[in-house]
Structure formats: structure tokens, C-alpha cells
Amino acid sequence: MTDANRFAKLYRQHSVRIFRFALQMSGSPAAAEEVTQETFLTLMDRPDLFDPARGEIGPFLFGVARNLVRRHLERDRKFECMDDNAEGFSTNEDILGDLTRRENIQALKDAILVLPPKYREAVVLCDLHEMSYEAAAAVMECPVGTVRSRLNRARSMLLAKLQARCLV
Amino acid sequence: MSCDEFREKVMDMARGRDDAAVLDHVRECEECQRALLNQRTLSAGLRSISTNETAAPSPALEAQLLARFDVVRGPRFKIPRWTIPALAGAAALVAAWIFLAPRQPLEGPLTGSPKAPSPMVAVAPPLQVSSPAPKAARRRARIIKATRATPAPETEAPFIPIPYATPLDPSERVEIVRVNLSATGLASLGLRVWGAQPDMRVNAELILGENGLARAVRLVQ
Numbered sequence: 001m002t003d004a005n006r007f008a009k010l011y012r013q014h015s016v017r018i019f020r021f022a023l024q025m026s027g028s029p030a031a032a033e034e035v036t037q038e039t040f041l042t043l044m045d046r047p048d049l050f051d052p053a054r055g056e057i058g059p060f061l062f063g064v065a066r067n068l069v070r071r072h073l074e075r076d077r078k079f080e081c082m083d084d085n086a087e088g089f090s091t092n093e094d095i096l097g098d099l100t101r102r103e104n105i106q107a108l109k110d111a112i113l114v115l116p117p118k119y120r121e122a123v124v125l126c127d128l129h130e131m132s133y134e135a136a137a138a139v140m141e142c143p144v145g146t147v148r149s150r151l152n153r154a155r156s157m158l159l160a161k162l163q164a165r166c167l168v
Numbered sequence: 169m170s171c172d173e174f175r176e177k178v179m180d181m182a183r184g185r186d187d188a189a190v191l192d193h194v195r196e197c198e199e200c201q202r203a204l205l206n207q208r209t210l211s212a213g214l215r216s217i218s219t220n221e222t223a224a225p226s227p228a229l230e231a232q233l234l235a236r237f238d239v240v241r242g243p244r245f246k247i248p249r250w251t252i253p254a255l256a257g258a259a260a261l262v263a264a265w266i267f268l269a270p271r272q273p274l275e276g277p278l279t280g281s282p283k284a285p286s287p288m289v290a291v292a293p294p295l296q297v298s299s300p301a302p303k304a305a306r307r308r309a310r311i312i313k314a315t316r317a318t319p320a321p322e323t324e325a326p327f328i329p330i331p332y333a334t335p336l337d338p339s340e341r342v343e344i345v346r347v348n349l350s351a352t353g354l355a356s357l358g359l360r361v362w363g364a365q366p367d368m369r370v371n372a373e374l375i376l377g378e379n380g381l382a383r384a385v386r387l388v389q
Binding site: 003004007008011012015016019020023024029032033036037040041044045104105108109123126127128129130148151152155158159162163 | 179183206207210211213214215216217218220221223224225226229230232233234236237238240
């Protein structure tokens with residue numbers, strides 16, 4: 001198999017996940033497309049950046065995409081982030097809504113998009129992409145414990161946001 | 169288990185990691201039971217986003233990236249090694265034929281200069297657009313001696329695949345464009361021209377693939 005065929009295979013294996021990650025982080029299909037393109041251009045132009053000894057290609061591509069998304073978010077501050085100190089661990093509310101209903105799903109997506117980026121990426125990687133804490137830690141370039149605490153915090157913030165909308 | 173310990177474990181519990189101690193605690197603590205339910209509801213919502221996600225990059229993005237890869241790092245399909253000695257042999261035969269064949273007086277120029285020698289064009293076999301992989305036998309070089317005594321009606325040669333280009337896919341949409349090429353331009357498409365003047369130009373047609381890259385060429389006399 002030639003390099004180009006290997007590249008095509010890699011693209012088909014990983015591009016959808018990379019695109020969705022960028023979309024879930026940015027909320028913009030155009031930005032997601034740009035991030036996906038830049039991620040694979042990085043792999044094409046700088047294949048030396050990927051060291052198989054340090055891990056698999058998937059987390060590497062997520063890492064590249066994460067950096068590109070963060071750059072995009074800094075450049076284009078579209079969403080007003082939720083207060084980092086918002087108290088979210090409410091236990092006073094009963095379940096009021098069904099979070100699998102379409103309108104509530106959209107509300108949940110919107111709530112994810114206003115999380116501060118460091119919490120947002122924890123939710124997107126661990127909950128939406130079902131990565132292990134270890135894999136997410138490799139992408140986020142932080143210890144596993146930090147991933148857990150950010151994810152815990154992010155989920156509390158999401159619950160607070162949704163409870164304010166009476167969705168949970 | 170205390171409520172504080174429960175709070176440390178409730179997220180993992182809601183994400184599918186069962187813990188008997190947590191379950192024992194929520195049976196006794198109504199507040200923590202509600203908290204676990206909320207977390208599970210959140211997990212269900214997040215799973216629903218994940219499973220119902222249909223967004224994907226546009227197909228054009230893949231085509232753009234692969235076309236760029238072809239330009240930057242070479243074509244997706246390598247020319248088989250055996251073709252190199254075969255082509256070298258064909259070139260030697262052509263050279264021998266040129267030097268040993270009896271010379272004929274020029275009857276007229278191909279274009280432009282009246283002193284232009286009769287150009288010899290070594291070309292690959294014709295391309296069938298519906299067949300992306302030309303067979304080995306078709307790759308053998310053959311010689312076309314292009315001489316024209318009088319202006320002839322326009323004739324079209326068969327399409328010749330460009331050696332370094334990605335073969336056409338049978339389902340690929342193509343576009344044919346007519347161009348006027350120099351000898352250097354022909355050489356860049358894999359057609360070597362012997363005896364051509366530097367300023368010689370010929371009309372040709374190119375097959376462009378969906379990505380806009382030339383895949384095959386034919387001379388139009």
C-alpha cells in the first residue's frame with residue numbers, strides 16, 4: 001500500500017470523529033471542517049510529529065485537533081462561557097424532563113457549548129466520544145486526575161444549567 | 169458510605185461503573201438518590217447526543233486532501249518496477265530506429281518554422297476512459313511518425329494516460345479541455361518528443377478528473 005493509500009485510509013477512519021469533536025467544541029460546521037482539514041494537513045506536512053512509540057494515531061489526531069480548536073475559540077469568542085464557579089451539584093430537583101427528547105438534546109448541546117473550554121473538552125472527549133480518562137488525559141495533555149475533576153465539574157455545571165431550564 | 173464519599177463516586181456510577189456501596193447508600197439517602205438519578209439522566213442525554221450525531225465532513229474535503237497529497241507526496245498508484253526496464257528497452261529501440269532508418273526529405277513542417285524536423289513522438293497506448301487500469305500490453309511504447317505534406321483535416325489520436333496521474337475511476341466525472349502545448353509541456357505530461365524545435369507547439373486535449381488534475385492527453389492534428 002502506498003503512502004497516499006495509507007493516508008486515505010487514515011482519513012476515512014478518523015475524519016468523522018475529528019470533525020464531530022471540532023463541531024461539538026466550536027458549534028460551527030465551518031470551523032469543524034477547517035479544523036479537520038488542518039489536522040490532516042498537519043499529518044501530511046509534518047508526519048514526523050507523530051511518534052508511534054508515544055501512542056496511537058487516533059489520540060494524536062485528537063490532540064492536533066484540540067490545539068486547532070482552542071486556537072479557533074480564542075480567535076472567535078462566539079459563546080459567552082458559563083461562570084466557572086457556578087454551583088451545580090443540586091440535589092433539590094426531581095427529574096422534570098426527559099433528556100433524550102429532541103428539544104432537550106438541543107438544550108444540552110447548547111449548554112455544552114457555553115462551558116469553559118477546559119471543561120467542555122472533558123465532556124466532549126469522555127462523554128460524547130466515550131474516551132477513557134487515560135486517553136482523554138493524553139489528548140488534553142494533563143494528568144488523569146485533572147480529567148476526572150474537570151469532567152465532574154463540567155457535569156455539575158451542565159446539571160445546574162439544565163435545572164435552571166427545568167430539564168432535569 | 170457518607171454523602172461526601174458518594175459525591176466522589178456518583179459520576180463514575182452514572183457513567184456505567186456500578187458500585188455496590190453507592191447503591192447501598194442511595195437506598196438510605198433520598199438526597200443522594202436524586203443526585204444519582206440526575207447524573208444518570210445527564211449521562212443518558214449525553215449518550216443520546218453521541219449516538220444520534222450524524223454530522224460529517226463534506227466529501228469535497230477528502231477529495232481536496234487526497235489531491236493535495238498526490239501533489240505533495242506522489243501519486244497513490246506507483247508505476248510498477250518492471251515498466252522501467254521495459255520503457256528503457258523501448259527507448260533504445262526507438263533510438264536505434266531513428267539512427268538506422270533511411271532519412272526522408274521533409275515534406276512540410278508540423279507548425280511554425282519551415283526548418284522544423286519531423287517530430288517523433290513516443291507515446292503510450294490509448295486510454296479507455298471506462299477502464300481505469302490500462303493493461304500491461306497497452307503500455308508498450310509505439311512510434312508515430314508525424315509528417316504532414318499538406319494541411320489535413322483535424323484528426324484525433326487516442327487518449328494516453330499520464331504516467332504519474334491517478335488512474336480514472338469508472339464512475340468519475342471528467343472534463344475534456346483543448347490546449348496548445350509546447351514540447352516542454354508535452355514532456356511534462358510524459359510524452360517525449362524527438363527532433364522537436366523548442367518553439368514547436370501542438371494542439372492537444374486533456375482529460376481532467378473531478379479534482380481538476382489532468383489524467384490523460386491526446387494529440388489533435
